Amino acid sequence: MPKLSDSMEEATILHWLKASGESFAKGEPLLEVETDKATVVYEAETDGVLTSVLVPEGGTAELGEAIATFDATGSAAAPALAAAPTAQANGTGGIDFRTAIRDALDEALAADERVVFFGEDVAVAGGVFAATPGLYEKYGPTRVFDTPISELALAGAAFGSAVTGLRPVVEVMFGDFLGLVMDSVVNQMSKYWFLTQGEVSVPVVIRSVVGGGGRFGAIHSQMPVAWFTGVPGIKIVAPSTPRDAKALLRASIEDDNPVLFFEHKRLYTLSGEVDDEALPLGEAAVVRPGGDVTIVSAMRGVHESLAAADMLTASGIDAEVVDLRTIRPLDAATILTSLEKTNRLVVVEEGPLTGGWAGEVLALATEQGLGDLDDAWRIATPDTPIPYSPPLEDAHLPGAERIASEIAARLGSR
Amino acid sequence: MTATSRVEFAPLGDVDLYVDLYRRMRLIRGFEDLVQSLFLRGEIYGTTHLYSGQEAVAVGFASVLGEQDRVAATYRGHGHALALGVDPQKLLDEMLGRATGINGGLAGSMNVTSPQDRLIGCFGIVGGSIAAATGAGLALRATGGVAVAYFGDGAMNQGYFFECLNFCQVQKLPVVLVCENNGYGEYTAFEAVTAGPIRARAEVMEVPAETIDGMSVWTVRDAAARAAGHARSGNGPYFVEAITYRFVGHSRSDPGKYRPDGELDRWRERDPLVLLRARLEQEGVEGERLEDLEASVEDQLAEYEERGIAAPFPEPQAFSEFKG
Numbered sequence: 042m043p044k045l046s047d048s049m050e051e052a053t054i055l056h057w058l059k060a061s062g063e064s065f066a067k068g069e070p071l072l073e074v075e076t077d078k079a080t081v082v083y084e085a086e087t088d089g090v091l092t093s094v095l096v097p098e099g100g101t102a103e104l105g106e107a108i109a110t111f112d113a114t115g116s117a118a119a120p121a122l123a124a125a126p127t128a129q130a131n132g133t134g135g136i137d138f139r140t141a142i143r144d145a146l147d148e149a150l151a152a153d154e155r156v157v158f159f160g161e162d163v164a165v166a167g168g169v170f171a172a173t174p175g176l177y178e179k180y181g182p183t184r185v186f187d188t189p190i191s192e193l194a195l196a197g198a199a200f201g202s203a204v205t206g207l208r209p210v211v212e213v214m215f216g217d218f219l220g221l222v223m224d225s226v227v228n229q230m231s232k233y234w235f236l237t238q239g240e241v242s243v244p245v246v247i248r249s250v251v252g253g254g255g256r257f258g259a260i261h262s263q264m265p266v267a268w269f270t271g272v273p274g275i276k277i278v279a280p281s282t283p284r285d286a287k288a289l290l291r292a293s294i295e296d297d298n299p300v301l302f303f304e305h306k307r308l309y310t311l312s313g314e315v316d317d318e319a320l321p322l323g324e325a326a327v328v329r330p331g332g333d334v335t336i337v338s339a340m341r342g343v344h345e346s347l348a349a350a351d352m353l354t355a356s357g358i359d360a361e362v363v364d365l366r367t368i369r370p371l372d373a374a375t376i377l378t379s380l381e382k383t384n385r386l387v388v389v390e391e392g393p394l395t396g397g398w399a400g401e402v403l404a405l406a407t408e409q410g411l412g413d414l415d416d417a418w419r420i421a422t423p424d425t426p427i428p429y430s431p432p433l434e435d436a437h438l439p440g441a442e443r444i445a446s447e448i449a450a451r452l453g454s455r
Numbered sequence: 456m457t458a459t460s461r462v463e464f465a466p467l468g469d470v471d472l473y474v475d476l477y478r479r480m481r482l483i484r485g486f487e488d489l490v491q492s493l494f495l496r497g498e499i500y501g502t503t504h505l506y507s508g509q510e511a512v513a514v515g516f517a518s519v520l521g522e523q524d525r526v527a528a529t530y531r532g533h534g535h536a537l538a539l540g541v542d543p544q545k546l547l548d549e550m551l552g553r554a555t556g557i558n559g560g561l562a563g564s565m566n567v568t569s570p571q572d573r574l575i576g577c578f579g580i581v582g583g584s585i586a587a588a589t590g591a592g593l594a595l596r597a598t599g600g601v602a603v604a605y606f607g608d609g610a611m612n613q614g615y616f617f618e619c620l621n622f623c624q625v626q627k628l629p630v631v632l633v634c635e636n637n638g639y640g641e642y643t644a645f646e647a648v649t650a651g652p653i654r655a656r657a658e659v660m661e662v663p664a665e666t667i668d669g670m671s672v673w674t675v676r677d678a679a680a681r682a683a684g685h686a687r688s689g690n691g692p693y694f695v696e697a698i699t700y701r702f703v704g705h706s707r708s709d710p711g712k713y714r715p716d717g718e719l720d721r722w723r724e725r726d727p728l729v730l731l732r733a734r735l736e737q738e739g740v741e742g743e744r745l746e747d748l749e750a751s752v753e754d755q756l757a758e759y760e761e762r763g764i765a766a767p768f769p770e771p772q773a774f775s776e777f778k779g
Contacts, residue, residue: 183596186626189618189621189622191622193614193618194615194619194622197615197619198589198590198593198619198622200586201588201589201590201602204570204575204590205590205591205602206594207593207594209590229580229583229587233568233576235561236558238558241570242778273776274777298777298778
């Protein structure tokens, strides 16, 4: 047991954040312990592998007593694009997130000849995130093709072809590049159905890879959701699991409205079961029931929130986690129903605090659920660009520990 | 008679067709005059960008397009719309903000759409029409249809132009790009902000390109036939720079003071309506037939005005955000 406060003599292990056999990188949280002063998340001092746990959760250890054995590996144990912790732990069955994306595209291309798919490096190379291999070979160059590095042209072509009878799916490689397609999305796609008085809709899906944690720096790690939440006429879909990714991408392609479909880069290796059940856009899901506090999040944030909810059980706090799945339009009913039960709302948004969609969820809660509300706040990223260096980026992103500790501090032990 | 009318031309061929094109051009000019007058009387709101002087371009190109073709136009788009056959009453009612407008009063002058008339829309963002036509070309590739993009010389310096022209060429899309070079991007002379000849920008991508007299409708029609034929045959895009001139300011708030003295007068001598009328008379069309035609267009416009002013405004209502 490491010395975590000046006066501590022993501490209780609340939660192991790594299981036996799991590797960890320097700086990654290993366990949560309760000392005489506080609840502390202990982070690894080097890269390594947890070989065995000697003191289980709930157990107490004296200062200096061995609580586990480790093997130091000396090399980065976790890949930069590591999967989310919750689903990774038993990711034996099912398919990974990127395969779910590919399968959804494959099925959509097979089901409807009007569906075409294009973007930079998506066809012959199969996508820089390897999300779309084999589609070009299967459907040929008129339906699946590579474009120049010309976001204005490819988004404009998506709009023009959608209002002339096709149902295009385009990939904008990194969400950060969506700044280049703003005109097509904001000025053309989102308004055409309105301007034609409902005569012609714009069935476009723009897939884009978003989010931090990949060590890509300030301009390849952003979460561009809030850039678009103020644009009526655009749907924003943000799945967190392979099952949802597949079903929601199918639903997005079948939807007659323009859809921004966001794929978090730290979910691509996440494995999970998929099925053929259809999911409608605009429906959130309660992915963990609980009675004390509602955590609303999306994409990677859902997994951080689930991990936080697990940690909070040690403090006697029973958190409900709501996965929004679609950020525009918001599923107000699911949020308000949960709030009615828990009376406390935490919105976890990977994205800058100011102007984010988390504020919209809080506005919804105060406007329509004020009577149910005992506490509400946002956990988001600071209002700064995203730093590159791993410890800086990790500290920037709203991780499970921060979520758990903020909730524990604000609710107190139950 | 202008100096131009003394030049000898090959016969027009189908004179009746050109009489009809003259009628359309006359309608556009009269329509724009009416819009200007209604604007000054406070009946049309916001802003307008008039097509007066450029009629030969839209009418010449529209004369070679078929049912399967599509057009993306600019915010100077009343002429593009009327050339395609958009109902002038509905177009005027749209300007007037009436419920009977082509878009129910939702669009106004700059954002008119009329898919049933093959008009994808008028694009209020400079260069947006090029992107829309590129996408339409993608959808039309398998059908034999052609997509036409109209844009001004100002759009030549937009990313949309370069990106889409390259995209069209590598994908061999059936897109005809028509640059209406009227000499000014808004208030600024195009030479002041444009490096090198416009046409060369297409030629460097090995896109066939030509610069034509955009004031002479028969010249435009011939070039349009070449361009559409090239695109329709699966050869990829075609670029036409039509040299033209707007007889009015950029928008309703622009008196056009940046024009050098005498420039407008010199261009007015090459008014596309004057040129075509002279040509038709040369070909033996009786002046009386043309005068009757002009009078009938005037009468029509007076009726459009009367009906438009009498039409109801839309009731405020809640609109759906999404198609359900």
